Amino acid sequence: MNQGQNTTPIYSKIDKNKQYMKDHVGLDTSFDLGFRELVILKSKVQLYFVTGLCDGSVVQQIMRQLVQINDDEINAKKLPEIIENRIIYQQVERTESLDEAVDQILSGLVVIFIDGIKYAFIVDVRNYPGRSPEEPDTEHVVRGSRDGYTENIIENTALTRRRIRDARLRHEMMKVGERSKTDICLCYIDDVTDRDLINIVKEKLEAIEIDGITMTDKTLEEFIAGPKWKPYPLVRYTERPDVAATHLMEGHVVLIVDTSPSVMILPTTYFDHTQHAEEYRQTPLVGSVMRWSRMLAIMASIFLLPLWLLFVLDPSLLPAELSFIGPKEEGTIPVAIQIILADLGIEFLRMAAIHTPTPLATSMGLIAAVLIGQIAIDVGLFGPEIILYVSISAIGVYVTPSYELGVANKIARFVLIIATALFGLIGFSVAFTLYILYLVQLKSLQTPYLWPFIPFNAPGIIEILFRVPIPYSKKRPSFVHPKNDYRQPKT
Numbered sequence: 001m002n003q004g005q006n007t008t009p010i011y012s013k014i015d016k017n018k019q020y021m022k023d024h025v026g027l028d029t030s031f032d033l034g035f036r037e038l039v040i041l042k043s044k045v046q047l048y049f050v051t052g053l054c055d056g057s058v059v060q061q062i063m064r065q066l067v068q069i070n071d072d073e074i075n076a077k078k079l080p081e082i083i084e085n086r087i088i089y090q091q092v093e094r095t096e097s098l099d100e101a102v103d104q105i106l107s108g109l110v111v112i113f114i115d116g117i118k119y120a121f122i123v124d125v126r127n128y129p130g131r132s133p134e135e136p137d138t139e140h141v142v143r144g145s146r147d148g149y150t151e152n153i154i155e156n157t158a159l160t161r162r163r164i165r166d167a168r169l170r171h172e173m174m175k176v177g178e179r180s181k182t183d184i185c186l187c188y189i190d191d192v193t194d195r196d197l198i199n200i201v202k203e204k205l206e207a208i209e210i211d212g213i214t215m216t217d218k219t220l221e222e223f224i225a226g227p228k229w230k231p232y233p234l235v236r237y238t239e240r241p242d243v244a245a246t247h248l249m250e251g252h253v254v255l256i257v258d259t260s261p262s263v264m265i266l267p268t269t270y271f272d273h274t275q276h277a278e279e280y281r282q283t284p285l286v287g288s289v290m291r292w293s294r295m296l297a298i299m300a301s302i303f304l305l306p307l308w309l310l311f312v313l314d315p316s317l318l319p320a321e322l323s324f325i326g327p328k329e330e331g332t333i334p335v336a337i338q339i340i341l342a343d344l345g346i347e348f349l350r351m352a353a354i355h356t357p358t359p360l361a362t363s364m365g366l367i368a369a370v371l372i373g374q375i376a377i378d379v380g381l382f383g384p385e386i387i388l389y390v391s392i393s394a395i396g397v398y399v400t401p402s403y404e405l406g407v408a409n410k411i412a413r414f415v416l417i418i419a420t421a422l423f424g425l426i427g428f429s430v431a432f433t434l435y436i437l438y439l440v441q442l443k444s445l446q447t448p449y450l451w452p453f454i455p456f457n458a459p460g461i462i463e464i465l466f467r468v469p470i471p472y473s474k475k476r477p478s479f480v481h482p483k484n485d486y487r488q489p490k491t
Contacts, residue, residue, distance in 0.1 A: 008098040014044050014115035020098055021048060025105070033105075034059070040069050041076040044115040045083070048101075053108030055127040062087060062110060062123065080117050087112075091124035103181055128152045133159065136239035136261070138403060143281040148239045153183050153258035156241075160187060160254070163245040168192075174205055176220070180212025183258040184220070187244075192251050194481040200445060201253050201266070216260035224266065225444065231411045233404035234444040236265040236272050243277055251482035267447035267480065270439065271464050273402035274298060279467050287467030294399055301396025302409050305339055306416035308389050310428050317425070327383045336421035338382050342390040343414070345372075451479045 011017050021027040027035055027048075034049040045066060049059055065086045073082050084092060095101055096119045101111045108126035133147040133155065149156045157171050168190040175181045184205065188198055204224045213219040217237065225234035238244055239262045244254050247265045255264040265272070274295060279287035311318050312326045312335050327335065376382045393413065400406035412435055419431035442449035452460025460477060462468065476482040 010096055010098050010101065010113070010118050010120055012116055012118050014046055014113050017098065017113050017120075018046065021102075025102055036063060038063065038066055040066055040083070041073060041079050043076060043079055046113045047110060048105050048113075049110045049125075050105060050108060053128060054110060054125045058089070058125040058127070059110060062089075062112075062125075066112075080114055080119075083112065083114065084121060087121065087123055089123050089125060091122075093122045094119045095122055096120075103175065106181065107183065126154065128154070130155070139238065139240050139243070139277060139401070141276075141278045141281050144277060145240075145242055147241065149241060149244075149256075149261045149263060151259045151261055153185055153256055156256045156263065157185055157187070159241040160244055160248070160256075163241055164189070164248060169248070174202075176205060176208050177210055177212040180214055182213050182216070185256040187248060187254040187256060187263075189248055189251075192249070192476070192482050192484050193253060194251065194483065197251075197253055197267070197445065197480065201255070213257070216257045217255065217262060217264050220255065220257060221264065224264075230442070231408040232270070232439070232442060232449070233273060233402060233408065234266075234268065234442070234449075236268040236402065237262040237404065238265060239263075240277055246280075249487065250476050251480040267445040269444070269447065269451050269479065270405075270449050271452075273405040274400070276401040282467075284467050284469045288465075291465075291467055294401070297396040297399035298405075298409065299396075301393050301400065301406070302413050303416070304396070305343070305389055305393050305413060306420045306428055306431075308385075309336060309339060309417060309420050310425060313420070313424055325385075327385055332380060334421075335383075335386070336417065338386045339390065339417055340414075342382055342386050343393075343410075343417075346390060346394045347410075447479050452477075 008020070011020075018027070021033075021035075022029075025033060025048075027033055032051050034047075034051045036047045038045045038047070047059070047063065065088070066083065069079075069082055069086060075082070095104070095111075101120050101122070104122045105111050108128060110123040110125055112121040112123065114120075128151075130150050130152045133150055135146040136148040139148075147159060149159060161169065161171075166189060170186075170188055170190050172186040174184045174186060176184055186198070186201060186205070201224065205220075208220075208223045210219075210223075221233075221235050236247075244263050244265065248254055252265050252267070255266070257264070275291070276294065279290050282290065308325065311322075315323070315326060318325060333341075377384055377387065397406040397410060400409065416428065416431050416435070419427035421427075423430070439450055440448075440454050448455060451457065452464060457478060459475060460479075463473065463477070471488075474488045475485050476487055478485075
C-alpha cells in the first residue's frame, strides 16, 4: 500500500509548518481547510481542520480551552504538557510527521502545532455527514432489527461492536489510496479467526497501489479476489450488522470501507450467497422450507429457460404426461431469438427501474407489464409461454439474496441458452458440464467455492440443506479453519 514517504518531520519553527500546509494542502486556497492561529503564553499555536468533517462547536470549544490557558497558567516552558492536559477529548495523540498530520487533517481530525515544538497533537473530533442507520432496501426481514450500516465507518464499527461485546473483537484501521486515503477497518475475532487468513487479507491490503478507491468496497474486491474476469462473486456483501456479526462468530473476516453502506465478508462460498437473515428469524422448519423454496427459485433462474428451449427443439425428450409443454404454433421468429429478446427486455426494465424516479417507477412497471407484454403477444412477436418462462426466471433472479450472484446466474443462463440453441442436447450437456467444472475450480482466498459439496463435508451439507436449530449447530464451518471449532461448550 503506497501511502507516500512519511519522512517530512514537523518543523520547530511554526511558520515553516504553515508554509508546508500552503504548498501541499492548499491553505488559503481551499475554502474548506480551516485554520486558526492563537497566541498562548506568548507562543504561537496553530489549529488546522476541515470544515464539514468535524463538529464546528467542538473546534470552538478546543479554542476556548486553549485561550483560557492565558488566564490560568504562567509557566510557558510547560506549554505542550499544559495544552495536552487541557484538551479533554477522547483521543489525543502525538505525531512527529507532517505527512501523517496532513492525512489526519483530511480525515476530519484537528491538528495542533506549537511554535518551538517538533511534534503536533492530533485530536479526534470527526463528525462525518451522513444518514442515520435504517433497514437496507435489499435485505428486508419480517421479524428482526431495522438498523443497517451507513456510509460512516465509525457508526458501522459501533453497530458491529453492539452485537459482539467481546474483548477479543478486533477493529484494525488501515488506509488505502495515495490520494483518497480511504479508511478501511479489518474486523475479526482474535481467538476464532484463522491467523493465516488475517495475514493474507492484510498483505493484500498493504500491497494495493492506487490513487484512490472512490468506488469503495467494489474496487477493493478486485484487488483482494483478483482482477480476472470472473462473473461469480468471491466475497459477500451485506448491509445488515446482524449478518456481519454472525459471520464474524463463524471465523470470517469482515472489511468495512468508509463511505460504503455495505461491508465485505470473506472468504465465501456459493451457498453463503443463497442464505438470508429471514431464515433465522423463523422456526427451523419454516426456515428450512424458505431455504428450499429459495434454492428452487435460484435453480429455475439458471436452468428453466435452457431446459424449456431444449424440449421445444426436441419434443421427444418429453414424457407423454408433459407433452403439452411447448408452443402450439410455429412463430415467425425462432424460439431461441424470442427468449433472448424477452430476456433482454426484462433487463432493460430492471435498469430503467433503477434510473426512474420513485414516484414514476410504479407507472413504468404497469406500462411495461400490461401494455408492452400484451401487445408483443398480440402482434406475434412473443408466444405466451415465452413470457411465462422468462418471467419465472426473472423472479428467480430477484429471489436470489445476493444481487451479485443473481447477475452471475443470468450470464450463466444466457450461455446455456446459446449453447442449447446452436447444438441442442449435446450443447446443453456440454455447457452444463463446463458450468459445474467452472464453479468447482473457483476459490475465494483458497476456499473451494462449492464447499461443502466439493470437497464433501457431511455436517456442512446438513447446515446448507436445513436451517438447523441453533442449540444443535455447535461447530463452526471448517472451510474458514477457525482456531476454536465449537460455538458452544462441549457437553
